[in-house]
Amino acid sequence: MHPLATLLLVAATSFTGSLERVGAGSISIRLSDRRIIDAMLPNVPPLEAEAIASQYKWGDVVDVECTPVPPVWEEGTSRYQSLQVNGMRLVRHPSTEELAKMLESIPFREGKNLLKRPEAAATARPLDVDLNAPGARELEQARRVNLEYAANMPNFVADEIAKRYRMSPRSQSWSDFDVVESEITFRGNRAVRQQIRRNGKLWEQPFDALPGYKWYEGFGPEITPLFDPKCPTTLKYGGRSESHGRPLHEYKFSSPVDGCFPYFFFNYQRFNPARTGRVLVDGAAGNVMRLEEEESGFPSEIEFSGRKVEIVWDYVKIGEESHLLPVRSHFEVRYYDGTRYRVEVEYKNHRHFEASSHVIYQ
Numbered sequence: 285m286h287p288l289a290t291l292l293l294v295a296a297t298s299f300t301g302s303l304e305r306v307g308a309g310s311i312s313i314r315l316s317d318r319r320i321i322d323a324m325l326p327n328v329p330p331l332e333a334e335a336i337a338s339q340y341k342w343g344d345v346v347d348v349e350c351t352p353v354p355p356v357w358e359e360g361t362s363r364y365q366s367l368q369v370n371g372m373r374l375v376r377h378p379s380t381e382e383l384a385k386m387l388e389s390i391p392f393r394e395g396k397n398l399l400k401r402p403e404a405a406a407t408a409r410p411l412d413v414d415l416n417a418p419g420a421r422e423l424e425q426a427r428r429v430n431l432e433y434a435a436n437m438p439n440f441v442a443d444e445i446a447k448r449y450r451m452s453p454r455s456q457s458w459s460d461f462d463v464v465e466s467e468i469t470f471r472g473n474r475a476v477r478q479q480i481r482r483n484g485k486l487w488e489q490p491f492d493a494l495p496g497y498k499w500y501e502g503f504g505p506e507i508t509p510l511f512d513p514k515c516p517t518t519l520k521y522g523g524r525s526e527s528h529g530r531p532l533h534e535y536k537f538s539s540p541v542d543g544c545f546p547y548f549f550f551n552y553q554r555f556n557p558a559r560t561g562r563v564l565v566d567g568a569a570g571n572v573m574r575l576e577e578e579e580s581g582f583p584s585e586i587e588f589s590g591r592k593v594e595i596v597w598d599y600v601k602i603g604e605e606s607h608l609l610p611v612r613s614h615f616e617v618r619y620y621d622g623t624r625y626r627v628e629v630e631y632k633n634h635r636h637f638e639a640s641s642h643v644i645y646q
Contacts, residue, residue: 297350297367302378302386306337306398308360311369313348314386317583318541320554323350323367324358331369337398343378343386350552360395367552389542389556390515419521422533422565427511429570433608434507437472440602440609442631444468444477448496453622461496461625468631472504497625499615506575506595509544510563516543522562527574531567536560541581548579550586557581571608573597584620591617600634609634 299321305312310324311333325331330339340346349371355364378386383402391401448461464487466477480487482494491498509515522534539545539559547554561577573596580590594614599606615627 297352299348299350300345300375301348302382303340303342303344303346303399304386305392306333306340307358307395308333308398309358310361310365311336311348312392313346314389317585318555319583319585320392320547321348321350321367322361322365322552322554323348323369324353324356324365325369331372333398336372340374340399341377342399342401343383345375345378345382346372347375348372362395363549365552390544392547417521418523419533419535422567422570423519423521423535425570426533426535426565426572427513430507430511430572433571434504434511437470437504438607438609439469439471440607440634441467441469441636442609443633444629444631446499446627446629449626449628450496451624451626458624458626464494466491475500497615497617497627499613499627499629505546506577507572509539509546510537510572510575512544514544516540519563524567525564527564530573532564532573533567534562534564536562548582548588550588553586555582555586571597587620589618589620591615602634607634 299313299315301313301315301321303311304314304320309327310322312320312322314320325333325336329335348369350367351370353366353368355366357363358365387402444464444466446464448464449458450461451458462483464480464482466480469476469478477491480491487494510517510519517537517539519535519537522536525532525534537560541558542556543559545556545559547556557579558581559577559579561575563572563576564574565571566573575595576593578590578592582588582590592615595610596612597608598611600609600611609631611631613627613629615629616624617626618624
C-alpha cells in the first residue's frame with residue numbers, strides 16, 4: 285500500500301517513541317499516536333545498526349535526533365528514506381502494558397530486523413462456525429478462493445486513464461485537475477507505470493513527481509487482509525444483491541489500526557489506519573468483484589485526514605481466455621486543510637498476460 289501526499293520536511297526533527305526496527309541501514313520508531321518514523325543510519329559508530337541492536341531492545345523508548353536529507357534509496361526496504369539519525373539515547377525501558385499494546389500490531393515486513401520481537405500470546409480469532417448461518421458457507425468459499433488468488437496474483441499490462449478533480453478548501457464544487465495516461469504493468473500486487481502522459485504531453489519525471497494526490501495502488505494487497513483468519517478483520521454478512529445478472533453476496537468489514545492492511549507512506553512517516561467498508565463476492569465462484577473501503581483517523585501531523593476507495597473487477601478477454609482483472613477504480617481523498625481530490629481510473633486494453641499457476645475462466 286503507498287504515499288498519498290507529498291509533505292515538506294518540517295524543522296522539528298526530534299522524535300520520542302518506541303524502537304520497533306533496526307535494519308541494516310535504517311531504524312523505525314513508533315510514536316504515541318501510532319505513526320512510524322523511519323530514518324537512515326549513518327555508517328559511523330556508535331550509530332551503526334549492529335551497535336544499536338546490541339545496546340537497545342525491541343520496545344525501548346528512545347529520543348532520536350534526525351536531519352532531513354535528499355531522498356536516498358535503501359535496498360533493504362525498497363523505498364526512499366529522507367531522514368538521517370544524528371543521535372539517539374534511551375529514555376526508559378517499556379512497561380508491560382506498552383509492550384502488550386505494541387504486540388497487538390502486525391509485524392511490518394520490511395527486510396531484516398536486528399531486534400528480536402517478543403512472542404505475542406496466541407489468541408484465537410472468533411470465526412463463524414455455524415455453516416447454516418446466512419452467508420457463512422459462501423464466506424468460507426470466498427476465503428479459500430481469494431486467498432488462493434492472492435497467493436498466485438496474475439501479471440498483466442493495461443492502458444490506464446486517470447481523470448483527476450480537485451476541490452479547494454473554499455469551494456463547494458469540483459474542478460478539472462488533469463488527465464494522466466500511462467501504460468501500467470501489474471506484477472503481482474505492484475503497479476509500475478511507463479510512458480506517462482499528463483494532459484496529452486509526455487511526463488518525463490517519475491510518477492511520484494506528479495502534483496496533487498497520487499493513486500499508487502496496484503490491485504490485490506487488500507484481499508489477504510480481508511480473508512486471512514490470522515488477520516483482525518471482522519466480516520459480517522450483509523445480504524444478497526445482483527450486478528449485470530450475476531448474483532453477489534455482500535459482506536461488511538472492519539479492521540482496527542495496525543491491522544493486516546498496507547501502510548500509507550508520507551515521506552519519512554507511515555501510518556496504518558482503521559478501515560471499514562464492504563466487499564461484494566461472486567455468489568457462484570466466490571471471487572471478489574467489488575471492494576469499497578474507507579480509511580480515517582489519520583494523525584493531523586501528516587496533513588491527510590481520510591480516503592475512500594472503490595475497486596471493481598470483471599472478467600476480461602485476452603486472446604481466447606477470460607481472466608478476472610481490475611477494470612476501474614475510484615478514489616476520493618481529503619486533507620486537514622479542506623482540500624479534496626477525486627480520481628476516476630479506467631483500465632483498458634488488457635494484454636500481454638503472463639499467467640501464474642492460477643487462471644480463472646468464465
